[in-house]
Amino acid sequence: xxxxFLGLGIMGYPMAGHLSKQFETLVWNRTTTKAESHNxxxxxxxxxNFNDLSSVDVLFTCFPTSKEVIELAPKILEVAKAGLVWxxxxxxxxxxARALNRMLEERGMFYLDAPVSGGVAGAINGKLTVMVGGDExxxxxxxxxxxxxxxxxxxxxxxxxxxxxxxxxxxLLGVNILALSEVLLGLEKAGVRTSTALDVINAxxxxxxxxxxxxxxxVVGRGFPATFALGLMAKDVRIASQALREARVPSxxxxxxxxxxxxxxxxxxxxVDHVAASQLLERWAGTELGIEG
Ligand code: NDP
Numbered sequence: 001x002x003x004x005f006l007g008l009g010i011m012g013y014p015m016a017g018h019l020s021k022q023f024e025t026l027v028w029n030r031t032t033t034k035a036e037s038h039n040x041x042x043x044x045x046x047x048x049n050f051n052d053l054s055s056v057d058v059l060f061t062c063f064p065t066s067k068e069v070i071e072l073a074p075k076i077l078e079v080a081k082a083g084l085v086w087x088x089x090x091x092x093x094x095x096x097a098r099a100l101n102r103m104l105e106e107r108g109m110f111y112l113d114a115p116v117s118g119g120v121a122g123a124i125n126g127k128l129t130v131m132v133g134g135d136e137x138x139x140x141x142x143x144x145x146x147x148x149x150x151x152x153x154x155x156x157x158x159x160x161x162x163x164x165x166x167x168x169x170x171x172l173l174g175v176n177i178l179a180l181s182e183v184l185l186g187l188e189k190a191g192v193r194t195s196t197a198l199d200v201i202n203a204x205x206x207x208x209x210x211x212x213x214x215x216x217x218x219v220v221g222r223g224f225p226a227t228f229a230l231g232l233m234a235k236d237v238r239i240a241s242q243a244l245r246e247a248r249v250p251s252x253x254x255x256x257x258x259x260x261x262x263x264x265x266x267x268x269x270x271x272v273d274h275v276a277a278s279q280l281l282e283r284w285a286g287t288e289l290g291i292e293g
Contacts (some may be wrong), residue, residue: 002026003145004053005044005060006072007090008034010227011116012062014123015089017042018149019060026052054079058145059086062116065235066092066100066163073100082108085142089130091115091170091232093239094160101134101159110138113159114146115166120227127151131169133161164243170236174257174277176210181278184215185285194290195220210275218275220290230277231270234261 004026005016013034019025020042027044029035035046047053053076063069069090076086086104088097088111097113104111112134122128129152132139136155146153156165180201187197198220202212218224241258244251264280282288 001058001145002056003058003060004028004047004056005062007062007068008038009062009064010120011089011123012060013038014120014126015062015116015128015149016044016060018126019145020044022148023058023145026056050075051079054081056080056084058142059084060089061086062089064090064232066090066096069100070096073103077103077107077109080107080109084109085138086111087114087142087146088112089114089116091166091236091239092163093167094133094163094243097133097160097163110135111159112139112142113162115162116150117166117169118151122151123149130154131156131162131165133157133163133165134159163239167236167240167243170233171240171254171257173210173274174233174237174261175253176208177214177275177277178257178260178281180208180210180215181219181281181289184219184289185281185287188287188289189285214275215278215289218273219278222290224273224276226271226273228274229270230261230265230268230272230274233274233277234258234265234270237261 001023003019003023005019006028008016008027008029016025016027025044026047027035027038028047038044039046061069069088101111112132114130114132116128116130118128126149128150130146130150132155139155143153156162184194184197198211198216201207237258241254244254261277264277267280268276
């Protein structure tokens with residue numbers, strides 16, 4: 001089984017590393033120095049040109065959006081062999097996933113939208129959750145390959161379903177960050193320390209991954225390590241909002257979250273950590289969370 005991984009970003013780099021421990025793995029990255037480091041760290045091989053992909057059985061991609069995937073697709077499809085299974089781990093949009101699925105189907109190839117969850121820690125530990133849309137029998141064929149970096153793989157439905165579930169999850173993440181910031185700011189002004197409020201919430205029914213893991217580290221600790229960019233989360237919530245509009249499901253909560261994240265993006269820039277979206281509400285409230293004195 002020969003594999004290839006294109007897009008060695010903060011997620012793709014360790015994912016491709018796990019893959020290479022079990023399967024022969026070719027890699028490619030726009031910035032070639034990252035691919036060269038990967039070759040040294042994991043004994044992978046950088047493709048010299050896209051023709052090298054002609055012998056690959058399973059192809060992985062992990063780019064910021066579906067736009068970059070679609071831009072690269074002609075180069076890949078020109079050389080790829082019939083029967084190829086393309087596992088796209090980009091958090092992309094469902095419509096692009098369906099378009100790619102049709103393009104591959106016409107060539108006797110298989111496209112699976114397979115975005116991941118679990119963050120950089122999950123990628124490094126090889127414990128990601130993978131949500132898959134597309135042909136279930138193709139997923140069965142490559143499940144053991146995906147397992148090299150995954151703890152949980154779920155077939156969500158037809159082509160685009162994996163992207164749709166990922167976007168919905170990200171909308172919930174955004175809602176949680178903004179809602180938690182808001183109530184904690186109110187509590188700070190009422191004289192309750194953020195750490196004290198989190199201590200109670202995390203032992204009560206309002207807790208979430210955001211309150212249990214992200215805020216203690218990043219808001220109370222004021223660390224905000226940029227493991228997942230605000231620009232990427234805003235993109236995800238845009239996709240979720242669009243999907244809800246297309247489904248004609250009234251979505252005031254997701255729409256508001258989308259709008260607030262667009263403002264946060266303008267105020268803070270796309271490269272800060274996603275949890276820094278809390279700083280937008282801090283500015284509006286005129287106080288900071290987690291300042292213990
Ligand atoms: P990064 O920004 O770290 O990496 C992006 C990758 O895409 C890099 O390899 C980059 O190449 C490449 N790239 C960007 N633009 C282009 C382009 N125009 N042409 C070719 N290559 C390009 O992103 P992440 O690894 O954080 O995220 C990747 C995907 O995974 C996103 O869809 C994100 O939403 C999702 N995700 C991220 C998580 C996280 O915690 N970070 C968690 C779960 C999902 P170069 O090195 O040259 O810049």
